[in-house]
Amino acid sequence: MRRRQKLAFALGGCFLLTVIMSAGLVVADREFPPPLDKADVVSAEVLDADGQLLRAFAAPDGRWRLRTNVKDVDPQFVQMLVAYEDRRFFVHHGIDAVAIGRAAIQLMTNGRIVSGASTLSMQVARLIEPRETRSFSSKLLQMARAVQIERRLSKEEILNLYLTHAPYGGNLEGVRAASLAYFGKEPKKLSVAEAALLVALPQIPERRRPDRFANIAEQARRRVLERTAVAEVVGDGEADRAESIPVPRSRLPLPALAAHLSAEALRRAPGREIYRTTIDKHVQQNLETVAQEASLRLSPKLSLAMIMADARTGDIIAEVGSAGYFDSARSGWIDMTAAARSPGSTLKPFIYGLAFEQGMVAQQTIIEDRPSDFFGYRPKNFDMSYQGDVTIREALQLSLNVPAIKLLNAVDPARLMGRLRRAGVQPVLPPGNVPGLAIGLGGVGVTLRDLVQLYTALANRGMPVRLGDGILSQPGHIDDAPILDETSVWNVADILSGLTPPVGARRIGIAYKTGTSYGYRDAWSVGYDGRHVLGVWVGRPDNASVPGLTGYGTAAPLLFEAFSRAGVSITPLPRPPLGARRTLQADLPIGLRRFSISPSGLIISYGREKPPEIVYPPEGAHIDLGLRQGNPMPLTLKLQGGRAPFRWLANGQALPDVARTRTNQWSPDGRGYSRLTVIDSTGQAASVGFFVD
Incomplete structure (x- = not known):
């Protein structure tokens, strides 16, 4: 009985000392604030046009630490986390007196520590200000820091810090990094089994790593699922079903799409946390898969590159710079989309x-x-x-x-x-x-x-x-x-x-x-x-x-x-403009039936006349024909040289009559850029482009 009284007195003293110390720190908050700036050191992320992760880069300390907010994770996971780690998280102010009392009673009753009294706020304090050793004084400081953090941040902001910094084994920190590494997906939608594993790992992350200690990870997950408060969150029968699902036994690489573009983004603007692109992740992933499969069929030293763009907006929606960024045999680090080479016949x-x-x-x-x-x-x-x-x-x-x-x-x-x-x-x-x-x-x-x-x-x-x-x-x-x-x-x-x-x-x-x-x-x-x-x-x-x-x-x-x-819908090619069509050779003007050229490379002239030259309208002119006022006038066409008769084409469409004089008229369909071409009887031609206002 005396032993229990002493222990209770000691715990009460600790609690009182914590309260006093916390109050002191609150008073000295300005002189001794929590190092929240350390929490801003996170991995750089390259995102696609819809905000999906294309590629992440390790933080300066070598850890995969992706900033994570409550909105980034499955709501049920947050409920399970709070139910398991800190049931009174939303009502206490950093220190849970009820949990401390419960822990003291369990210690007195069982003679050993049955459950801790650490709150999520205290865990956040430990994550952003880690201590080399665990001691009574460091625990007191952690509790005091929790009070400070609660005064400075909202409950959601505290959860955000935990979700970003919680350890998950190796160099993984935060729920997003762990979900991507163990499940290959963002944590926005997690199964009960996945959520329970992510709740269990941070307590002893190295010993519970599923890629190294799968059995221990399964046992830890089971303890989470068996907790009464967690069972109330997931519903009847869900815990039993989740326990039957094996844990992942390997760690997946984090997304590394658009490697060349991502590296260029960091080179151009170092120090940012978020880099937004016009890339479509789905299309990018599909093209990289095609490139990777093709590389297996190509010679070991051959590289390849691909670009897909939106022809209406100019957005690059996928870009593959090589067959493999880390393939040294193919010099994969070289971005071949930007290398000047001979285009062959593509022009x-x-x-x-x-x-x-x-x-x-x-x-x-x-x-x-x-x-x-x-x-x-x-x-x-x-x-x-x-x-x-x-x-x-x-x-x-x-x-x-x-x-x-x-x-x-x-x-x-x-x-x-x-x-x-x-x-x-x-x-x-x-x-x-x-x-x-x-x-x-x-x-x-x-x-x-x-x-x-x-x-x-x-x-x-x-x-x-x-x-x-x-x-x-x-x-x-x-x-x-x-x-x-x-x-x-x-x-x-x-x-x-x-x-x-x-x-x-x-x-x-x-x-x-x-x-x-x-x-x-x-x-x-x-x-x-x-x-x-x-x-x-x-x-x-x-x-x-x-x-x-x-x-x-x-x-x-x-x-x-x-x-x-690629995953894009094929859009039909543009319809032919008015009057454009394939014309049978027999229906072509005589000058268009054969393209003739002399051995020296000059177009053959069938007479002494100079080739035709359009003198009006002049090249590049802006001509007001009254279209804006609704009172359009025909455009007078004038030319010099050439041999009659003349065939006029407006925007590729032949005018109805063959002209035998060097003047003609044309009524445009509307405003904008137009091109006129005249062909004389010998096949010689001239063209001008201009704007109708």
Whole structure:
């Protein structure tokens, strides 16, 4: 009896001393505040467009400590935690006198410690201000700190600190890190078995780690489930069902998606806690899976890269910089989406688009595919063979080199470069070089990001969109004229959407183009629907040759697989603009039935007349035709030179009558950018672009 009295007296004294010390600390709160600033040292997080975790980085002390709030976890888990650890959490002020009394009685009755009296507030105090040793004085300080914390923070804020800092074994801290590592998911929705395990682990985290001591972890979980207060939370029978579920026996890696983009985000703005991106986690995960599976089929030194963008907004929704960030054999740390490489034939659609826009050709125009010499430049086809007479449609679908160079020579390489720059892309030419015919076959440096940005114009009725970087810079429309007129864009899409899919792939409603750089160094494929553009590159980061590497055989199958598995809905390609259609060769104007070029590379002139030149409207003019006032007037068209009769095309659509004079009239359908083209009887053409106000 005397022993129990002494023990009770001692416990009462401790409690009284704690109250006195707590009161003293409250008085000296300003001079001796709790080190709450330490609680702000957490892991950096890279989030997708919807706030989902893409990648986490360990905190400076090497621990995975993801900031966690009550709203981030399953409400039932919070209820189970409070029921098991601190039933009177919401009514006490840091110290639970009832729990201390209960612990004293149990100690007196059993002669040993049966239950502790530590509150969640006291545990938070210990987590943010750990002590090397456990002693009576450190316990008193912990209790005093709990009182201070309660004075400074709300109950929810205290719970947030516990959820962020509770230890879970190894370098895992906080409920989110533990849930991701043991269950592979965020803790917003936990089963009873999962919640009970997360409640049990922080008490003795190293001894209860399920990846090392599964049996001990199961026993600890059982004790949580058998607690009466917890059973009241989970309901009848749920505890028994939860006990039958095995605990996870391995630790999963934390999310590490978009590795290159995430690393770049930290490099650009170090010290942040949250980095928001435009990435769609679901699409990113799917493309990384495609890349990882493809890497198993590729040569050990081959890397690959992919970018998917929203052609309407310019948002990067998925970006894969390599086949594997930590794959040293493939130099996986190099972000190949940003490496300037030869694009092969992927720029050809823009050459054909310019030829369509300038009225030089139609889809069924015949063009010769035969050996040609352009002032010493002699392009050859990829397979070293020639097809003879082919239509423009066939020439682009077969990616024939000689017809592409004939058209580029006619539209002018400098004009092509000007259109690429209009799309916000700056191709890299060899030092001291000017744009030449070789750019049509890949004689220029562009990045995968550049190509995707260019192709947004083809998916967006000719209007290019500036891609964001997925992190900081904002995407948006480029405030300039379209890169190509709408009818030319439709013609290109109509041709490219008719391409046969690669072997083993099915048609999925996209237009696409492939390219192979000189020496089999780069394989490309870029595809688009009415909303998305996906670019794929395969090659060696060291620019070494890879015999047998081709855009059609290597990159195109990946393009179709990635587009099919990305998880985005295929959006139909834009409808043809009014009047745009495929025209039979017999119905073409005589000047459009065949594209002829001399051996020297010059367009053949059938007479002594100078080529036609449109003198009104002038290039780039803004012309007010009264459309805004509802009293429209026709636009007078004037030209010089050329041989009559003349065929006029407005935005790719032929005007109804053939003109025999050098003046004509046209009534536009509405305001905005328009392009007029005139073709004379010899097939020579001229074009101007202007704005109707």
